[in-house]
Amino acid sequence: xxxxxxxxxxxxxxxxxxxxxxxxxxxxxxxxxxxxxxxxxxxxxxxxxxxxxxxxxxxxxxxxxxxxxxxxxxxxxxxxxxxxxxxxxxxxxxxxxxxxxxxxxxxxxxxxxxxxxxxxxxxxxxxxxxxxxxxxxxxxxxxxxxxxxxxxxxxxxxxxxxxxxxxxxxxxxxxxxxxxxxxxxxxxxxxxxxxxxxxxxxxxxxxxxxxxxxxx
Amino acid sequence: xxxxxxxxxxxxxxxxxxxxxxxxxxxxxxxxxxxxxxxxxxxxxxxxxxxxxxxxxxxxxxxxxxxxxxxxxxxxxxxxxxxxxxxxxxxxxxxxxxxxxxxxxxxxxxxxxxxxxxxx
Numbered sequence: 001x002x003x004x005x006x007x008x009x010x011x012x013x014x015x016x017x018x019x020x021x022x023x024x025x026x027x028x029x030x031x032x033x034x035x036x037x038x039x040x041x042x043x044x045x046x047x048x049x050x051x052x053x054x055x056x057x058x059x060x061x062x063x064x065x066x067x068x069x070x071x072x073x074x075x076x077x078x079x080x081x082x083x084x085x086x087x088x089x090x091x092x093x094x095x096x097x098x099x100x101x102x103x104x105x106x107x108x109x110x111x112x113x114x115x116x117x118x119x120x121x122x123x124x125x126x127x128x129x130x131x132x133x134x135x136x137x138x139x140x141x142x143x144x145x146x147x148x149x150x151x152x153x154x155x156x157x158x159x160x161x162x163x164x165x166x167x168x169x170x171x172x173x174x175x176x177x178x179x180x181x182x183x184x185x186x187x188x189x190x191x192x193x194x195x196x197x198x199x200x201x202x203x204x205x206x207x208x209x210x211x212x213x214x215x216x
Numbered sequence: 217x218x219x220x221x222x223x224x225x226x227x228x229x230x231x232x233x234x235x236x237x238x239x240x241x242x243x244x245x246x247x248x249x250x251x252x253x254x255x256x257x258x259x260x261x262x263x264x265x266x267x268x269x270x271x272x273x274x275x276x277x278x279x280x281x282x283x284x285x286x287x288x289x290x291x292x293x294x295x296x297x298x299x300x301x302x303x304x305x306x307x308x309x310x311x312x313x314x315x316x317x318x319x320x321x322x323x324x325x326x327x328x329x330x331x332x333x334x335x336x
Contacts, residue, residue, distance in 0.1 A: 027304040080303075084262035087301055088327065091308060095326040105248075106257040112326055117294075117319050118257030119327070124244050125265035128233065134221040141218045151221040157229050159236030159267065207218065 001029040004036065007047050013054045014075040028079075031086040038093040042101030046089075053078040077125070085121040092119065129158045129166065129198045136170035137177075137202070145181035147189040148207045155199030169197050180204055230277070237267035238280035241298060242288055249291025258295035258315065258323045260308075270300050274309070282312035295320025297327065 003025065008015050015025060032050075035043060056075045085107060092098035092108055100109040106118030127135070130151055137149055161169075176193045188206040195202060241261060248259045263281075264270035281298055290296065295315030299308045310328055315321055 023304045027306075031306070080265065083303070084260070084264075084299075084301060087306060087308065088260055090306060091327050097326055102254070105251045105253050106255065109255060110323070110326070112322050115319060115322055116255050117323050118253055118255045119323060120248055120251075120253070120257055120259040120293075121262070122244050122248055122259060123262045123265070124240050126237075126240055126267065127265070128267045130221055131268075134219050137219045147218065149219040151219065157232055159233055160240075 001026045001033075003029045003032055007032055007050050008054065009051050012057055013051065014056055014072065014079055015054060017056070017072075028083065028086070031083070031090050034090045034093060035086065038098065040089075040093070040098050040101050042103065045103045046085075046101050050082055050086075053082060080125070081123050084123055088119060088121045126160045127163075129161050130200055132161070132163070132166050133170060133173075133195065133198055133200060136167060137173065140170060140174040141177065145178060145189065146207050147177060147181055148205045149177065150203045150205065151195075152201050152203060153199060154194070154201040155196055158197075158199050161198060166198075169195060173202055177202065177204060233267060234277040234280040237263075237269055238284040240266055241281060242284055245285070245288045245293075245296055246291065249289060249293045251292065253292055256294045256317075256319050257292075258297060258320050259293055260297045260299060260327065262299055262301060263311065264300040264303075269311070270302075274311070278311045282314075285312050285314050288314075290314070295323065297324050299327075 003015050014020065015028070035046070054075055056071050089098065089101065089108060092110055095112070097110040097112045098108055099111050101107065102109055102118070106120040108119040108121075110117050110119060130153070134151055137151075141147070141149065173193055173195055177189075180191050180193070181189045189204050190206075191204045193202040193204065194200075241263060244261060245259065269281075285296060285298060288296070294317050295313065297313045297315075298311045300311060301308050308327060310324075313320075313324055315324065
């Protein structure tokens with residue numbers, strides 16, 4: 001199922017990217033289709049916002065230093081922020097109470113029996129520190145070297161860290177891993193890279209194997 | 217898949233995790249409470265991407281969220297519903313809520329099909 005082009009524009013939207021999982025695209029398309037069928041007043045503004053916020057190039061004017069990968073991540077994050085809003089909109093449509101989608105606050109104006117009420121939707125996203133580091137390392141090591149990495153907890157537990165700071169730490173860890181690999185060309189890569197800022201250690205081992213005592 | 221990470225949290229660490237995660241809901245709720253609303257309104261806060269809140273089975277940890285929510289200054293809001301949702305489903309799963317009026321109950325009931333996690 002495709003998201004209507006009126007919600008994405010002809011190009012540049014993150015939903016045009018082939019790596020977006022089909023079920024995610026389908027789920028968004030289903031929500032949008034239901035809202036389109038209901039056609040509440042104010043839907044056009046929501047359509048425009050969805051189109052604008054999902055643009056991969058969006059944000060490049062504000063932060064020219066952003067890499068293409070960071071712009072892509074920004075677009076995905078903004079897309080995921082909009083999803084709960086679409087979902088709540090559909091719930092209100094199903095309940096037969098939605099009278100208007102607002103441009104300001106609240107996001108949705110409703111009437112239920114004799115009661116008028118508004119529903120504002122927001123999200124809070126903050127990845128757990130080790131989980132965020134996992135994703136960044138996975139991404140940064142996609143093109144090699146051929147090394148497996150196991151993250152273990154080795155210090156004080158940290159719930160979360162600023163995403164920019166985490167990205168910087170990940171960059172340093174990736175460089176250190178590449179240095180380990182370059183130091184032993186053709187050999188299995190082993191060793192440890194401490195990540196004290198997050199209370200973690202990255203243990204390096206041959207791909208597909210668990211870290212053994214030799215590298216632990 | 218090159219990188220492996222199994223959550224190594226043990227019980228006291230999970231407790232810390234949930235306390236820290238729950239604290240994250242205070243700011244967005246109070247920020248929404250400071251806005252002006254044209255009609256009496258509630259806020260729905262989705263925490264699906266907040267720490268492990270989107271992945272772990274519902275359990276006693278939700279009480280951490282309820283405690284933080286109960287201590288929030290709601291300002292101009294009439295109620296708050298904290299939910300999570302799966303990326304590919306159309307379900308809203310309530311974690312906690314707070315409302316001091318029939319309006320909040322009505323709004324929550326509409327969104328959750330009559331099921332509210334806990335009366336405030």
